Amino acid sequence: MKVLKEFTIPFVGLKIGKHHFEYKVEQSFFEHFEYEDFNDAHLEVAVEFEKKTTLLELHFKITGWVNVNCDVTNEPYNQTINNEFDLVVKFGEEYNDEYIDVLIVPHGTYEINIQQYIYELAILGVPVKRIHPGVEDGTLDSDILKKLEELSPKIKESKNTDEDIDPRWNTLKKLLTDK
Template identity: 55%
Template sequence: MSKIKEFLIPFAGLKLGKHNFEYQINNKFFESFDFNEFQDADVKVSLVFDKKSSMLELSFKHKGTVNVPCDLTGEDFDLPIKGKMNLIVRFGDEFNNDNEELLILPHGEFELDVMQYIYEMIVLSVPQKRIHTGIKDGTLQSDVLDKLAELTVKEQKEESTNEEDIDPRWDKLKKLLTDK
C-alpha cells in the first residue's frame, strides 16, 4: 500500500483547535489495499481533527453505499452503510498502534496518514451477512427466488403425499410408545 498525499495530514503546520476534512471514497481507494469485495463504492467520510497542545483527537464519520453480492441470491445490490470512529493520538518515544483507539507517534513526527483508519472503519461497518433489501420487503424479482419458491412448493407436496401413504400399523406401534 502506497501513501496517498490526500490522506496525509501535516498537523505540525495546523493551529490549535478543530479542523474539518472531507473525503469521497470510491473503488480506487480499495484497490490500493488489494481489497476487491466491493463491485463499487460511494462513501463520504468526514473527519474532525482537533489539535491540542499535547495530543490530537480525531473523530471519523462515514455514510454511503457499497455494491456487494447478496448472500442469498448472488445478485449485486447497493448496501447502505454508516458508522463512526474516534482516535486519540499521543506522542511518545516510539510508534505504537497496538490499541485501536490510541495511537502513539514518535516526538519528531509532523504528519499523520489516516488512510488505514478510513479503510478499517468502512470495511468493519459492512455486515457479515449481506441480504438484498428487496428480499426483506418482498419486492425483489429474481430467477433464483422463483426457483427457490418452486422447489419449496414441490417439497411441501411431497411431504403431504408421504404422510397419506403411512401404514396404519405404524400408528398402533407409536401408540404403544406413548401409552407407557
C-alpha cells in the first residue's frame, strides 16, 4: 500500500503539548485502498495530537457522510458517520501494531502515517446493515419494496378457540392449572 503523504505527521519538530490536524476525506481516498462499497464520500477528520516526552496520544474524530446502497432495496442514500478513536504511540525495539489502540514504533522514528486508522474508522462507522431511511419510515417508493411485500408470507390471524388447538396441548394446560 502506497503511503499518502498528506496523512503523515512529522512529530520530531513539534513541541510537547497538544496539536490539531484536520483532513478532508473524499471518494478518491477510498479508491486508493481499492474499497468499492462507497459510491461517494465527504468526511472531515479532526486529529488531536498530544506529544509527551515518552509517548504520543492521538484522538481521532470523524464526521460526515458516505453514499452507500441500501441492503434491502439497493437504492443509494447518504449514511451519516460520526465515530471516534484513541491511539497511543509508544517507542520500542521494533514496529508492532498487534494491539487495537496501541502502536509501538522503533526508537528514532520521526513521523507517523495515520491513513490506515482513518480508513478503518470510516469503514467501522457504517452500520453492518445499511437500510435506507425511506424504508424505515415508509416514504420510499420502490419497485423492489413492492415486490418484497407481494412475496412476503402472509400472517394468518388465528382465532384463539379450543377447536384450533391440538388436543394434546389441552392435557398440558391442565398441568398449569393443577397445583
